[in-house]
Structures are given as C-alpha cells and as structure tokens.
Amino acid sequence: MKYLFILGRNEDLSIAEIEEFLKKEENEIVSKTQIDNGLLVQVDLPLDERAIDKLGGTISIGEVIAHAKDVDLFKELEKVMIYKGVSNKLTYTLWDFSDMTDKCQEYLKKRFKSEKLKTAFKGLTGSVKTQDGEIEMKPSSKLLDEEYFIFEEEDEQYFGKITQHCDYKSIEMRDMEKPVRREELAIAPRLAKILINLAGLSEGEKLYDPFSGVGVMIQEALLQGMTGLGSEIDGDAVKGAYKNMEWFGFNKEDYEFIHHDSTSVDIPEVSAIVTEPDLGNVRKKIPTKAKAEETLRHFDSLIIGVINNVKGRVKGRIVFTSPYIRIGKKRLSCNIDRICDETGYSLVREPVPEYRDKQIVGRMIYVLSKESS
C-alpha cells in the first residue's frame, strides 16, 4: 500500500511524526521517498480513514490509484475510475511531484471530456512556507471537488487521489473558543499532537505534562483517547486548565492537574512525559550571547530537576521543547549532553528545530528514553 503525505511547514518534524505514528500503529514502513513537501510511503497495512486527525504535521493524505513501472502510467490509468462522484461538474487540482505535468493535465482533460464531465482546473497557486524556503504548493481554492496527485520516483510513476484533509476549522475552533487562553505561553494544538506522537503514546496511556499551563497538551492527549496528568506552579493556570477540560466535556476521571512545583511534586506512575517547559521571557529583541546562555543554563537546571524528580514514575519516553534562541545569525539551544548525563536518559533521534525566520525564541524538540539509542 502506498500513500502520499503532504507535509506541513516543518518537513523534518512532519516526517519524524509520521515515522513514530506508523511505528506505534505497528505499520511497518517498507519504503519512503520525499519530493518537496510530498512524502510517498509504502506501508504494510492500510491506514485508518481518519489517520490525518492523529497527525499534527500533515496537511493531507492521498492514496495511490495507479502505478506504472516500465509501462505507460496513462495506460494503467485507463483501467481505473478516477472520478467517482455523481455530479457532471468537477473542479479539481493536481499536486505535482513529477516532470510529467503537461502530459498528465492533457490526459485528465481528455479523460474527463470523454466521461462528459464539465471540468474546471484550479492550480496550486498559494505557497506553504517551509523552514528552508518557500514551496509553491497549496490549492488555490477551497471549493475543490477533487485533488489528484502525480509522483515520479526513478523509473516508477504514481497517480492518486487526496482522501484525507486536515480539519483546520475544528482545530482552530477548539483553540480560539475555549474559555481560558494564554496566547503568548500556550502551545499550538497541532504542535502538541506532533509531540504526543513523538512520545509513541497510544490510546489508554497516561501523558504527564509537568508544565501544564492551561492544559493544551492534556486536551490533545484526551482527544486521542489517552488520560492526562498535569502539574503547574501557577494556581490560576491550574484553575484555567480545569475550566478548559470542563468546556471540552472530558470525563473527570481521565485528567488531573496538581498545583505544585514540578521539581518536587509527587506523581503516580505515568506512561510518558510530553511538555513545553518555560521557554524564558518572551523576547522582542535579540539577546546577547551571554544572556541567551544564562537563560539556557536556567532551562537545563529546570528540566534536569523535573526529570530527576519524577523519573522513577515514568515508564516511557520524555519529549520536550527547549528554547532555540537567535543570537545574530546563529541559534543556541539547551545543553542536551548535560541533561542526558545528569538524568540517565539518551536521545532517541536527532533533535528537530522548529521556528520561523524572524522568531527570536524558537524551539528545539528532543525525544529521550531510558534505553541508550
């Protein structure tokens, strides 16, 4: 089975999330090829119909419907139904990861004409900004009936259809409409989802967030069928987190927030830690190197304190973000060697940066486990 994942802005992070998600689902990746923001993945098992809802870093998912190797792709396409709808009007676009654009456009035009369809083609005119530059890829219209894709790797070609779309509306709604929001401090729900996947958590497992704020991480864990425990030093944030969970209507037995300093809190056994600790003061000006280093040293001590306080209770991974501070053209992150040395944890994968060009304090994302990598 081959699927196309259209990756979000941070491609490396999106790929890391997809890998961990499929591993957790015990769906082995047989092969994967990336072209721009398209990742073609061959897996052992079919994907869940709403797999997209579990992924924070994927824009859409498509299924391959025709494949050609040493034969003409368009001859193969003759054997399958492309448009399965009932209307005789079709507005469509083409995600193109190939050198066969014109041929493919021509084929689709002819094919739809022969099926007596009135078609309108909409190009991908918007752009998705990536960390390294810009990619000219985004449907120009929301009124599309179908999105197709063409993907070419070495001597093989694939044609397929986008079947799952990220539900931006409901993500935005739950982010904007919940009663207690802290715009400057809270983590975006999509990033929270990515971090949860990096921890390899499954339904029924318990996520612990030692910097739980108003509860975004816990909310996303509960939405995925996990249970959640938060601890937080700010009493108002704890009250806010409870209000938010009630607004969502979650079962009260599935979550708890403890008002306490997480370097000394006592917690029950949990499956994993997933957290965005204090990233230091929100900065409007680029700090000096010395100031950035001081913030990061403070961060190292805080995360070491928390991990050492609770590590006897944590069965699985620890996923956390660290400040990634811009000083001139470079950025500085925490001292991960010191953190690993002083806690007995090791890196599971290479840290992944997450920031926007102009952002002064971005994030570096770390995934740790007790076993050595």
Ligand SMILES: C[S@@+](CC[C@H](N)C(=O)[O-])C[C@H]1O[C@@H](n2cnc3c(N)ncnc32)[C@H](O)[C@@H]1O
């Ligand atoms: C970046 S915010 C996390 C935001 C959170 N993800 C949310 O959804 O609101 C960091 C939080 O850590 C809390 N904090 C800082 N030091 C702490 C400590 N030692 N123990 C517990 N919480 C702490 C802060 O009060 C703040 O709410």
